[in-house]
Amino acid sequence: MLNRRQFAKLAGTAALAAAAPLPAFAAPIVIKFSHVVAPDTPKGKGAQKFKELAEKYTNGAVVVEVYPNSQLYKDKEELEALQLGAVHMLAPSLAKFGPLGVQEFELFDLPYLMQSYDDLRKITDGDVGKMLLGKLEAKGIKGLAYWDNGFKVMSANSPLRTPDDFLGLKMRIQSSKILEAQMQALGAVPQVMAFSEVYQALQTGVVDGTENPPSNMYTQKMHEVQKHASLSNHGYLGYAVIVNKAFWEGLDPAVREQLDKALAESTVFANSIAKEENEKSLAAMKVAGTTEFHELTAEEKAAWIEVLTPVHEKMSGRIGADLIKQAYAALGR
Ligand code: LMR
Numbered sequence: 360m361l362n363r364r365q366f367a368k369l370a371g372t373a374a375l376a377a378a379a380p381l382p383a384f385a386a387p388i389v390i391k392f393s394h395v396v397a398p399d400t401p402k403g404k405g406a407q408k409f410k411e412l413a414e415k416y417t418n419g420a421v422v423v424e425v426y427p428n429s430q431l432y433k434d435k436e437e438l439e440a441l442q443l444g445a446v447h448m449l450a451p452s453l454a455k456f457g458p459l460g461v462q463e464f465e466l467f468d469l470p471y472l473m474q475s476y477d478d479l480r481k482i483t484d485g486d487v488g489k490m491l492l493g494k495l496e497a498k499g500i501k502g503l504a505y506w507d508n509g510f511k512v513m514s515a516n517s518p519l520r521t522p523d524d525f526l527g528l529k530m531r532i533q534s535s536k537i538l539e540a541q542m543q544a545l546g547a548v549p550q551v552m553a554f555s556e557v558y559q560a561l562q563t564g565v566v567d568g569t570e571n572p573p574s575n576m577y578t579q580k581m582h583e584v585q586k587h588a589s590l591s592n593h594g595y596l597g598y599a600v601i602v603n604k605a606f607w608e609g610l611d612p613a614v615r616e617q618l619d620k621a622l623a624e625s626t627v628f629a630n631s632i633a634k635e636e637n638e639k640s641l642a643a644m645k646v647a648g649t650t651e652f653h654e655l656t657a658e659e660k661a662a663w664i665e666v667l668t669p670v671h672e673k674m675s676g677r678i679g680a681d682l683i684k685q686a687y688a689a690l691g692r
């Protein structure tokens with residue numbers, strides 16, 4: 360027989376055990392989401408939204424750790440880390456999949472191909488977008504969604520109004536052969552460099568200029584070290600949200616379902632703020648006054664288009680003439 364004290368102790372333990380929710384005993388599943396931009400950008404805010412929703416919908420069974428600003432890994436390293444499972448989730452720029460052997464994503468880098476966010480949806484939400492994400496599977500990666508950033512400006516310490524203005528300038532690019540061909544078509548000297556190194560390279564004159572959407576330019580303070588920028592909108596920069604395939608497929612299906620829901624909603628969120636975030640960054644740089652922003656005249660823009668559109672044909676061997684044709688058809692061109 361139990362005495363009163365023993366019974367009370369046992370009853371208390373049982374009551375505690377009954378009251379405690381099961382997930383509190385199990386260690387949460389940790390998803391490490393690494394990226395290279397500032398938290399205050401479309402991608403940074405999208406990652407934060409995914410964290411909030413994923414943790415909410417799984418009742419804390421999943422914890423998402425977001426590592427911004429290349430804190431964990433730089434551009435190329437982060438893709439390797441994902442394949443090794445050192446991180447679980449990334450959202451690299453579509454211009455950075457070449458070194459992985461999936462250079463077809465460089466389609467998005469073709470100058471003047473995407474001219475609006477509507478154009479983008481026609482590609483990302485259609486067969487081309489789906490097919491491109493599918494190509495990652497063979498690399499041990501699952502592509503889940505596309506997140507927008509925006510249309511790029513070209514910056515340097517001298518005005519860039521016509522292609523002649525680019526002659527001999529060293530321009531930092533992402534690791535895309537299309538972007539390399541683009542800069543060469545303008546007469547510039549392209550230089551591949553990790554995003555985390557760009558500010559210093561501009562400051563010290565290792566490169567003369569670069570291209571980026573305003574949100575990246577502003578949050579990396581590039582406007583402090585670039586005297587001029589052209590609002591050329593000559594190209595697009597956006598992201599594929601990707602996960603380590605084995606990790607993702609190994610998750611309990613009930614948990615994965617909640618994560619899919621969180622991702623679908625954070626995708627809508629990220630894509631709804633991208634345009635406005637870029638407008639706000641541009642306005643803030645104009646107020647800062649360290650960079651002079653140039654609108655191109657119709658003739659100047661025509662000269663850029665004349666020099667840059669042949670890049671489509673020139674680089675069709677790299678991404679596939681059929682893929683380019685399919686994209687033109689989706690865009691109604
Ligand atoms: C860049 O390297 O310029 C961009 O890809 C950075 C980013 O992720 O937006």
